[in-house]
Amino acid sequence: xxxxxxxxxxxxxxxxxxxxxxxxxxxxxxxxxxxxxxxxxxxxxxxxxxxxxxxxxxxxxxxxxxxxxxxxxxxxxxxxxxxxxxxxxxxxxxxxxxxxxxxxxxxxxxxxxxxxxxxxxxxxxxxxxxxxxxxxxxxxxxxxxxxxxxxxxxxxxxxxxxxxxxxxxxxxxxxxxxxxxxxxxxxxxxxxxxxxxxxxxxxxxxxxxxxxxxxxxxxxxxxxxxxxxxxxxxxxxxxxxxxxxxxxxxxxxxxxxxxxxxxxxxxxxxxxxxxxxxxxxxxxxxxxxxxxxxxxxxxxxxxxxxxxxxxxxxxxxxxxxxxxxxxxxxxxxxxxxxxxxxxxxxxxxxxxxxxxxxxxxxxxxxxxxxxxxxxxxxxxxxxxxxxxxxxxxxxxxxxxxxxxxxxxxxxxxxxxxxxxxxxxxx
Amino acid sequence: xxxxxxxxxxxxxxxxxxxxxxxxxxxxxxxxxxxxxxxxxxxxxxxxxxxxxxxxxxxxxxxxxxxxxxxxxxxxxxxxxxxxxxxxxxxxxxxxxxxxxxxxxxxxxxxxxxxxxxxxxxxxxxxxxxxxxxxxxxxxxxxxxxxxxxxxxxxxxxxxxxxxxxxxxxxxxxxxxxxxxxxxxxxxxxxxxxxxxxxxxxxxxxxxxxxxxxxxxxxxxxxxxxxxxxxxxxxxxxxxxxxxxxxxxxxxxxxxxxxxxxxxxxxxxxxxxxxxxxxxxxxxxxxxxxxxxxxxxxxxxxxxxxxxxxxxxxxxxxxxxxxxxxxxxxxxxxxxxxxxxxxxxxxxxxxxxxxxxxxxxxxxxxxxxxxxxxxxxxxxxxxxxxxxxxxxxxxxxxxxxxxxxxxxxxxxxxxxxxxxxxxxxx
Numbered sequence: 001x002x003x004x005x006x007x008x009x010x011x012x013x014x015x016x017x018x019x020x021x022x023x024x025x026x027x028x029x030x031x032x033x034x035x036x037x038x039x040x041x042x043x044x045x046x047x048x049x050x051x052x053x054x055x056x057x058x059x060x061x062x063x064x065x066x067x068x069x070x071x072x073x074x075x076x077x078x079x080x081x082x083x084x085x086x087x088x089x090x091x092x093x094x095x096x097x098x099x100x101x102x103x104x105x106x107x108x109x110x111x112x113x114x115x116x117x118x119x120x121x122x123x124x125x126x127x128x129x130x131x132x133x134x135x136x137x138x139x140x141x142x143x144x145x146x147x148x149x150x151x152x153x154x155x156x157x158x159x160x161x162x163x164x165x166x167x168x169x170x171x172x173x174x175x176x177x178x179x180x181x182x183x184x185x186x187x188x189x190x191x192x193x194x195x196x197x198x199x200x201x202x203x204x205x206x207x208x209x210x211x212x213x214x215x216x217x218x219x220x221x222x223x224x225x226x227x228x229x230x231x232x233x234x235x236x237x238x239x240x241x242x243x244x245x246x247x248x249x250x251x252x253x254x255x256x257x258x259x260x261x262x263x264x265x266x267x268x269x270x271x272x273x274x275x276x277x278x279x280x281x282x283x284x285x286x287x288x289x290x291x292x293x294x295x296x297x298x299x300x301x302x303x304x305x306x307x308x309x310x311x312x313x314x315x316x317x318x319x320x321x322x323x324x325x326x327x328x329x330x331x332x333x334x335x336x337x338x339x340x341x342x343x344x345x346x347x348x349x350x351x352x353x354x355x356x357x358x359x360x361x362x363x364x365x366x367x368x369x370x371x372x373x374x375x376x377x378x379x380x381x382x383x384x385x386x387x388x389x390x391x392x393x394x395x396x397x398x399x400x401x402x403x404x405x406x407x408x409x410x411x412x413x414x415x416x417x418x419x420x421x422x423x424x425x426x
Numbered sequence: 427x428x429x430x431x432x433x434x435x436x437x438x439x440x441x442x443x444x445x446x447x448x449x450x451x452x453x454x455x456x457x458x459x460x461x462x463x464x465x466x467x468x469x470x471x472x473x474x475x476x477x478x479x480x481x482x483x484x485x486x487x488x489x490x491x492x493x494x495x496x497x498x499x500x501x502x503x504x505x506x507x508x509x510x511x512x513x514x515x516x517x518x519x520x521x522x523x524x525x526x527x528x529x530x531x532x533x534x535x536x537x538x539x540x541x542x543x544x545x546x547x548x549x550x551x552x553x554x555x556x557x558x559x560x561x562x563x564x565x566x567x568x569x570x571x572x573x574x575x576x577x578x579x580x581x582x583x584x585x586x587x588x589x590x591x592x593x594x595x596x597x598x599x600x601x602x603x604x605x606x607x608x609x610x611x612x613x614x615x616x617x618x619x620x621x622x623x624x625x626x627x628x629x630x631x632x633x634x635x636x637x638x639x640x641x642x643x644x645x646x647x648x649x650x651x652x653x654x655x656x657x658x659x660x661x662x663x664x665x666x667x668x669x670x671x672x673x674x675x676x677x678x679x680x681x682x683x684x685x686x687x688x689x690x691x692x693x694x695x696x697x698x699x700x701x702x703x704x705x706x707x708x709x710x711x712x713x714x715x716x717x718x719x720x721x722x723x724x725x726x727x728x729x730x731x732x733x734x735x736x737x738x739x740x741x742x743x744x745x746x747x748x749x750x751x752x753x754x755x756x757x758x759x760x761x762x763x764x765x766x767x768x769x770x771x772x773x774x775x776x777x778x779x780x781x782x783x784x785x786x787x788x789x790x791x792x793x794x795x796x797x798x799x800x801x802x803x804x805x806x807x808x809x810x811x812x813x814x815x816x817x818x819x820x821x822x823x824x825x826x827x828x829x830x831x832x833x834x835x836x837x838x839x840x841x842x843x844x845x846x847x848x849x850x851x852x
Binding site for chain 2: 064085086089091093097115118119155156157158159161165168170174175177178179181182183184186188189190191192196197199200203204207209350351354355356357358359360394395396397399402403406407409410411412413414415416418419422424425426
């Protein structure tokens with residue numbers, strides 16, 4: 001119940017090093033995100049024997065948050081080392097009404113990550129990244145962010161009393177700016193796009209002044225990315241240790257999609273979960289204002305042409321997506337598809353999820369629901385198969401998206417006469 | 427893990443009827459909130475033998491939400507009957523930094539109810555009220571609300587596909603209006619205060635047109651109020667089945683405070699938790715703009731003089747608090763105190779909690795932290811004793827409160843030169 005409860009036997013990290021996703025070159029577990037040989041992205045490689053020793057019983061006896069999966073993560077096995085708000089184990093909500101509305105005839109679940117401490121899935125990746133970062137000796141925490149990540153890094157730093165410096169595009173939603181600034185760290189607004197912010201952070205991390213600083217999605221990115229695996233583990237566990245037949249996942253960098261797929265593979269390989277007949281199928285969702293990954297997939301190529309993002313789904317606005325090619329690979333390999341939704345469809349997706357399921361999603365969640373609907377309509381997604389759709393953030397952070405569409409249905413004087421005149425008494 | 431998991435042996439309600447808090451008259455379990463004899467408020471009475479049969483083991487084997495305490499609640503023993511978003515089991519976060527900042531030398535915990543599905547403690551009371559209401563045959567769900575309750579009722583109704591009609595003061599924070607309207611039910615803005623809204627709902631509930639309608643805080647109020655007990659049960663369980671020495675609780679109607687105190691009493695009576703040496707002490711927090719309960723207590727009277735609320739802590743703005751006298755009784759009996767904070771102190775309280783603990787509270791939480799600080803400074807609260815402070819809502823819903831106070835610390839061009847000019851490179 002308290003955060004001090006831990007899985008009994010996962011006391012050392014199962015990570016054995018970093019490996020280049022492009023050329024396979026291997027590196028030790030250090031703060032490095034690109035291959036010295038080929039400049040490819042690095043990811044964490046595991047000791048398969050260590051992973052295989054993790055049992056369902058260990059996990060189920062663990063805390064009610066991501067750390068129950070510590071035996072499958074690169075850091076945080078010792079609870080005392082964690083830099084964390086204890087995110088995770090968010091609700092998996094079955095929604096027959098949403099299924100009916102989009103034309104699914106099989107069970108449909110919403111994995112609702114707005115339930116995390118700062119109300120987005122970013123708490124997962126930040127907890128893992130900052131825990132690894134502190135273990136590597138970093139004392140200041142930073143990120144380049146489209147908003148949710150900024151909230152999470154600033155809140156994590158406040159929780160452990162560490163300094164933070166967060167970089168955001170200057171034109172973010174007010175909710176995401178205030179919800180970062182309130183934690184009291186440094187907050188730097190950049191007059192440019194997220195891609196500009198990311199580029200600048202890539203330069204700052206090389207300076208002497210930032211030597212003590214872990215940028216969660218730059219120099220400790222391999223650890224950060226692993227945190228997303230918990231969104232795969234949890235869904236499988238919540239379904240009774242089964243991988244769902246179909247998943248629909250929003251894409252910004254594309255990394256979340258690749259890591260959920262990786263989590264499913266790991267669970268099957270080490271015998272913790274069963275795959276559906278014919279394997280699982282992964283679908284990706286983008287917005288029409290920023291659809292470089294979906295466009296490449298639909299055009300049958302691996303070559304992602306960067307775009308200048310527009311539109312209301314700002315948390316997905318990464319025009320030059322680092323993991324796009326790997327997301328395409330996962331979707332092609334599993335027989336899935338990608339699609340994108342425009343701003344009006346995104347707003348409709350937010351309302352549809354709220355009205356059918358009682359979950360108020362931010363624009364990213366609206367995008368995913370809108371794309372789910374399109375995938376059913378186009379026949380790309382099988383309406384007879386169990387499906388999980390991921391909501392990664394909270395509608396309270398993007399109120400502007402629906403502010404003009406919803407409001408009081410009546411405004412009346414405080415009297416029965418007022419109620420009668422408004423038609424509330426027949 | 428899923429909501430279908432239930433405590434094995436709590437299959438029937440331990441409630442035996444309603445009882446008048448003023449004259450003790452007894453009634454069956456129906457939709458009634460005032461005594462026919464003396465007009466006093468009714469509350470749920472329990473079969474003490476049934477409560478005494480509940481064990482720690484049963485609770486600990488239950489679901490990770492309020493329904494683990496179903497054996498101590500008036501409704502929802504059968505999971506299939508629940509109208510619920512499965513709220514509860516929210517984090518109890520120890521904050522040494524906040525303790526140091528306010529001058530406490532004993533452990534200080536924040537019970538963070540912003541982690542509930544619609545991000546306030548109201549999900550608890552709504553789940554219990556609507557579950558009871560459906561059992562009583564009601565088909566439409568309603569409330570009078572200062573905002574958080576509106577969000578929760580509308581979301582609960584959407585989750586189960588029921589119609590809802592929610593009444594709010596017209597001048598609420600935009601975040602709370604949109605976050606209700608998005609779920610698609612009827613939303614009626616009243617040109618008046620919360621007390622006007624509440625009065626009108628008391629009239630509407632008597633009309634034929636509202637015969638099918640459960641107003642969670644009017645005609646099914648006795649059931650609604652019981653949901654707040656879970657905020658007492660959880661803190662005790664999370665502390666290892668110990669009641670904390672001191673608790674600080676925000677007050678609107680005053681009901682939350684009385685029910686946390688009631689929960690502690692129940693747990694001790696039935697032997698599930700141990701009381702601290704000398705008993706627990708309850709403190710109440712209001713805002714300077716709406717302080718009728720605290721004023722009465724401080725003046726040594728039971729007579730609460732209604733006020734016209736002002737100030738930013740709108741979720742606490744009940745000028746004529748229904749349970750005020752009972753809150754005063756609980757605070758006097760336990761040797762506690764009440765105080766209130768003005769708008770600037772509330773804003774400082776929000777920032778202090780965020781900066782020290784990584785929790786972004788709404789104005790009600792800021793009020794409670796500000797009052798905690800005052801209570802330590804005035805010597806009313808013992809700085810050497812373990813203390814729990816309740817945060818009942820989320821800062822994302824009251825962004826305006828801090829919007830003028832916090833923001834980017836720097837705004838720069840996207841280049842190393844921009845970073846250098848802003849002093850970020852030494």
